[in-house]
Amino acid sequence: xxxxxxxxxxxxxxxxxxxxxxxxxxxxxxxxxxxxxxxxxxxxxxxxxxxxxxxxxxxxxxxxxxxxxxxxxxxxxxxxxxxxxxxxxxxxxxxxxxxxxxxxxxxxxxxxxxxxxxxxxxxxxxxxxxxxxxxxxxxxxxxxxxxxxxxxxxxxxxxxxxxxxxxxxxxxxxxxxxxxxxxxxxxxxxxxxxxxxxxxxxxxxxxxxxxxxxxxxxx
Numbered sequence: 001x002x003x004x005x006x007x008x009x010x011x012x013x014x015x016x017x018x019x020x021x022x023x024x025x026x027x028x029x030x031x032x033x034x035x036x037x038x039x040x041x042x043x044x045x046x047x048x049x050x051x052x053x054x055x056x057x058x059x060x061x062x063x064x065x066x067x068x069x070x071x072x073x074x075x076x077x078x079x080x081x082x083x084x085x086x087x088x089x090x091x092x093x094x095x096x097x098x099x100x101x102x103x104x105x106x107x108x109x110x111x112x113x114x115x116x117x118x119x120x121x122x123x124x125x126x127x128x129x130x131x132x133x134x135x136x137x138x139x140x141x142x143x144x145x146x147x148x149x150x151x152x153x154x155x156x157x158x159x160x161x162x163x164x165x166x167x168x169x170x171x172x173x174x175x176x177x178x179x180x181x182x183x184x185x186x187x188x189x190x191x192x193x194x195x196x197x198x199x200x201x202x203x204x205x206x207x208x209x210x211x212x213x214x215x216x217x218x219x
Contacts (some may be wrong), residue, residue, distance in 0.1 A: 005210050006035040006044045014053030014082050016060055025057040029064040031126035042214035043071040044189050045206050046090060052081025052104065053155060061086040062163075075206040076197075080104035080185060083211070085160065088167040091213055094202040097189035102191040105164055106183030107147045107156040116141060171195040 006033050018024040035041050046065075052058065062085050065072050074087040077096045081104040087093050095102065121144045127134055137148035161181045163168075168178045171194055180186075180194045192198040199205060 014057040016057045043210040049077040050083035058082025058085035061090045065089040103185040
């Protein structure tokens with residue numbers, strides 16, 4: 001019916017593509033765009049319980065949220081890493097309770113020692129003479145040099161931090177903001193004091209806030 005609020009869920013590990021038993025971010029993005037196109041839907045609540053996942057998946061969802069033509073709010077239980085990237089792009093972030101957690105604004109690469117050793121021992125890769133930097137980080141890791149992965153992680157984190165600061169007004173002095181962005185997780189009240197969260201309350205509050213945003217949009 002007219003005036004509806006769509007509730008979409010983001011849960012578990014964020015992957016860009018669908019799996020055998022789980023939807024990927026591509027499907028969630030399609031659902032978001034369907035909600036944007038539905039004239040009877042006045043706002044969207046994205047209910048989040050996710051520790052993040054692929055950086056690309058977080059970027060895809062953030063971009064889709066930024067395409068919105070109506071209010072999109074986040075209602076979060078556990079909102080970390082790439083999931084927080086998406087939440088930061090919404091109009092308002094609401095923590096579901098005092099025990100809800102937010103943060104982990106950081107980047108890591110996980111490499112399997114077993115896979116790296118087996119691949120190095122069993123595979124031979126022949127690169128074009130012009131492709132000196134193709135898979136450079138992996139090739140260096142095969143020789144025990146992880147500095148290129150370290151550099152990539154640092155570059156990703158810098159972009160992540162800059163985007164969060166562009167989307168959210170973080171609170172405190174330079175040192176406090178730095179600690180907000182160091183990968184820590186924060187319970188709801190602390191997250192709110194740092195600017196990571198706007199409100200704390202149950203789902204009725206999320207519905208009320210979505211209705212208020214929708215009314216403001218119509219005015």
